[in-house]
Amino acid sequence: xxxxxxxxxxxxxxxxxxxxxxxxxxxxxxxxxxxxxxxxxxxxxxxxxxxxxxxxxxxxxxxxxxxxxxxxxxxxxxxxxxxxxxxxxxxxxxxxxxxxxxxxxxxxxxxxxxxxxxxxxxxxxxxxxxxxxxxxxxxxxxxxxxxxxxxxxxxxxxxxxxxxxxxxxxxxxxxxxxxxxx
Amino acid sequence: xxxxxxxxxxxxxxxxxxxxxxxxxxxxxxxxxxxxxxxxxxxxxxxxxxxxxxxxxxxxxxxxxxxxxxxxxxxxxxxxxxxxxxxxxxxxxxxxxxxxxxxxxxxxxxxxxxxxxxxxxxxxxxxxxxxxxxxxxxxxxxxxxxxxxxxxxxxxxxxxxxxxxxxxxxxxxxxxxxxxxx
DNA sequence: GGCGTCATGTAACACGTTACATGATTAG
DNA sequence: CTAATCATGTAACGTGTTACATGACGCC
Numbered sequence: 001x002x003x004x005x006x007x008x009x010x011x012x013x014x015x016x017x018x019x020x021x022x023x024x025x026x027x028x029x030x031x032x033x034x035x036x037x038x039x040x041x042x043x044x045x046x047x048x049x050x051x052x053x054x055x056x057x058x059x060x061x062x063x064x065x066x067x068x069x070x071x072x073x074x075x076x077x078x079x080x081x082x083x084x085x086x087x088x089x090x091x092x093x094x095x096x097x098x099x100x101x102x103x104x105x106x107x108x109x110x111x112x113x114x115x116x117x118x119x120x121x122x123x124x125x126x127x128x129x130x131x132x133x134x135x136x137x138x139x140x141x142x143x144x145x146x147x148x149x150x151x152x153x154x155x156x157x158x159x160x161x162x163x164x165x166x167x168x169x170x171x172x173x174x175x176x177x178x179x180x181x182x
Numbered sequence: 183x184x185x186x187x188x189x190x191x192x193x194x195x196x197x198x199x200x201x202x203x204x205x206x207x208x209x210x211x212x213x214x215x216x217x218x219x220x221x222x223x224x225x226x227x228x229x230x231x232x233x234x235x236x237x238x239x240x241x242x243x244x245x246x247x248x249x250x251x252x253x254x255x256x257x258x259x260x261x262x263x264x265x266x267x268x269x270x271x272x273x274x275x276x277x278x279x280x281x282x283x284x285x286x287x288x289x290x291x292x293x294x295x296x297x298x299x300x301x302x303x304x305x306x307x308x309x310x311x312x313x314x315x316x317x318x319x320x321x322x323x324x325x326x327x328x329x330x331x332x333x334x335x336x337x338x339x340x341x342x343x344x345x346x347x348x349x350x351x352x353x354x355x356x357x358x359x360x361x362x363x364x
Numbered sequence: 365g366g367c368g369t370c371a372t373g374t375a376a377c378a379c380g381t382t383a384c385a386t387g388a389t390t391a392g
Numbered sequence: 393c394t395a396a397t398c399a400t401g402t403a404a405c406g407t408g409t410t411a412c413a414t415g416a417c418g419c420c
Contacts, residue, residue: 009284031280038199087277097214104328146286163345246371
């Protein structure tokens with residue numbers, strides 16, 4: 001129910017096409033919300049139909065034309081209303097945790113490679129976030145409100161990845177201990 | 183695609199009814215996978231039809247009869263096969279992060295109450311996990327394989343909640359700074 | 365008398381994923 | 393020639409959520 005709100009926030013930060021939104025959902029926004037281009041196009045249609053966003057056809061040379069969306073007044077109102085509604089603290093889905101507990105009924109050491117793969121992926125994400133932080137927030141203090149808020153969300157992503165790396169190391173140590181208890 | 187696997191793991195740890203599974207998905211399993219009873223009944227039907235699980239009707243007195251499910255050989259095989267398949271590192275969905283960035287276009291200080299509410303919910307979860315840890319794993323070392331694996335998953339939940347509490351404090355401090363810069 | 369727990373389900377709808385489809389431009 | 397990037401979409405399917413439905417028991 002919040003994809004439309006994530007799109008509103010992104011378009012308020014910067015108007016853009018469905019394609020551009022899809023790329024943002026793979027990068028900065030992907031930190032806290034994911035969506036594929038198929039989902040985004042579908043929701044953009046509905047939002048346009050409901051008058052939440054405006055479209056402007058932008059012809060381009062050397063590449064396909066695009067439709068640039070921006071937030072209209074009813075969209076802004078919808079976002080405001082949603083901001084005032086309480087939302088449930090998120091619930092997590094970790095396939096890896098299911099696998100860890102499931103591997104008690106199979107071969108726990110078979111999971112080591114998989115856990116290492118996840119560790120590498122999270123290390124990459126952390127490196128990406130830290131690079132983004134150096135690039136976008138080099139000077140702490142003296143930031144605008146929007147910047148401050150983007151920064152605190154990014155700090156959350158960084159904290160999440162650091163925590164996850166430490167936990168995956170704990171998981172690896174546990175799996176190795178089970179494989180070879182002294 | 184992993185609800186059925188989460189159910190298999192739970193039924194291997196302890197056979198039970200749909201209702202019992204739903205309660206587990208609100209507690210220990212809810213730490214890394216959530217599901218409502220409607221979802222669970224639907225998937226149990228499918229799993230039974232596919233021969234992954236066996237049912238036994240258990241008449242009860244003073245309360246409704248129940249159907250106790252346990253994992254059959256094909257279910258065990260399906261779990262083994264899934265454990266050998268790689269899964270994608272999970273992607274997160276945080277309504278709260280959407281709200282934080284969105285509040286730049288509204289009133290950031292209006293979020294303070296909401297963030298406090300989330301903080302309290304996460305503090306509760308952490309307290310619950312820590313109580314579970316004291317109850318189920320009082321004696322580190324000397325545990326069976328299944329216990330060790332359950333414990334390392336629980337440690338992940340504890341680390342997640344601690345990280346989240348620290349981040350929410352960071353968010354609160356940021357929102358207050360925006361409300362009243364010296 | 366009403367609420368909470370135990371126990372099972374159906375139905376409709378919203379949301380997410382995967383596969384398919386098109387077509388131009390640029391880089392290797 | 394092949395792959396990647398830019399740009400938009402449709403269709404089918406699977407999963408998750410919300411609402412509705414039933415009924416007995418025990419507690420306050």
